[in-house]
Amino acid sequence: MTWLKHSIMFPSVFTDKLLRWVLRSGAVVSALVMAMIMLFLLVESWPVFQHLSLTRFITDSSWHPLEDAYNLMPMLSGTLFASIGALFLAIPLGIASAIFIVYYASPRSALLYRRLIELLAGIPSVVFGFWGLTTLVPLINQFHPPGASLLAGILVLTLMILPTIALTAYAAFSAVPNEYMRSAAALGLSRWGMIYGVVFPAARTGIVAGVILAAGRALGETMAVLMVAGNVVQHAESLFDPIRTLAANIALEMAYAMGDHRSVLFVSGLMLMLLVMTLSGLAGWLGKNRYA
């Protein structure tokens, strides 16, 4: 039956070869783009690496690039605080939404709820930022001025990454084989016992992937955070202190930066890139050790 393979599944050797080259070209192009972005960041930030020691980015007194002070650490902490805070809120909410859709809601309301979350995923970040600036920030301001704060940033980011987590968790739950559920039901487990004891372990990889994806989005989100977080370069001491993230820093200052100022902005881009790379490395490591 060897003829079958060539004539039906792979109509000719030529098509096979063509497809292979098309796919290869696609892979090369995307890999080159990635490599070029990295190279570009390095080339653009090279001028400062030549005459500034790396410790300056950690030990300088503040971030005032026009006055030769280049401390990036407050922005690193701001980025991490905002992202971790948002994940802290969005993970339970997202997973709860997915559980609701798959196991508790009636088919009608499940569909409605899922459409709602998909809609939330499609809203552009600048709209979230605008809503935050005109509604959320004045609201927080009434309790604790100035309103534009780490808290506002966390809340807006939560809204933005919630759909990512909810939809990937939903997909992961839907992919749990039906036999598992039947066996669990046959064993007389309660619905929550079934979800906790059977579904969670089976869907864990999918959920973790969704969380990593959401974390990446939270780290790199620019416009929405820029509009609500206040952008003062400082280590936040409370939820009500304004902060600046690395991505917001680039967007705020790039338009008018030149010389060293411009180069250090590329350094903050490089740092953001390293942060995301660490995250995906961590994800790979978690994936490898998931059965441990």
Added chain:
Amino acid sequence: MCARNKCWVIFVVFFIIVSIWPNIGSAASKKLIVTGSSTVAPLVSEIARRFESMNNGVRIDVQTGGSSRGINDVRNGIANIGMVSRTLKSNETDLQAFPIALDGISVIIHASNPVITLNQQQIIDIYTGRLTNWKSVGGRDARITVVNKAEGRSTLELFLDYSKLKNSEMKPHIIIGDNPQGIKTVAGNTDAIGYVSVGAAEFEINYGAPIKLLPLDGVDASVANVRRGIFPLSRSLNLITRTAPQGLVRDFIEFARSTQVHDLVEAQYYVPVSVH
């Protein structure tokens, strides 16, 4: 089919050639070099783009480096035209200045704030954190939210120049990027104080933004007063040359001062100069 390795090399080389293609063989017949202030450069770049599209074969290279670089380059003949974001000083009379736009900024507060005016010292005290409550300048009992601009912006530079402060001495609560964001921030916070381009503020007030422009040193903040040259927080943006401009240089400077570019000037929230 070629050998696998060879194909790879050919593909990669082809990709690189294609990506740098536009840089090869585009030498223009006529070229102007414009250097100087980073405040003026974005506007001049826009004007240059329009000038290039109207005059075939002309290429205008706009580089930044500060007003002093513009002056040096023009004096040394490195640049045809310099860009300077202030009026020329008394020791720079060897150069000719052509204003292309005026830049004015005004202090804004929320429309519901009862404060009517602030003097220069009060503004400085608010921005350095010495005054933290509106009560001490005649307002209600509420904490002042100080809105500052991001480093590198021309409005910040002009404000620092007026207040004689360094940016590291300011104690802001919110840092913003462009003018519309600043106006929305102040409009959404009844106790905020900020500063934006006069043109942008007047525009937004006409569209109903709840903000108030404060007069400075007794002069009302308005585009009209900036144009008249009596508003203290303003400056003129100039193109400079060493000798009386001729040929292409003259054409470009005339174009940059003509009504054909007023929309570009206003898009950057500057005030066009009227030249006939």
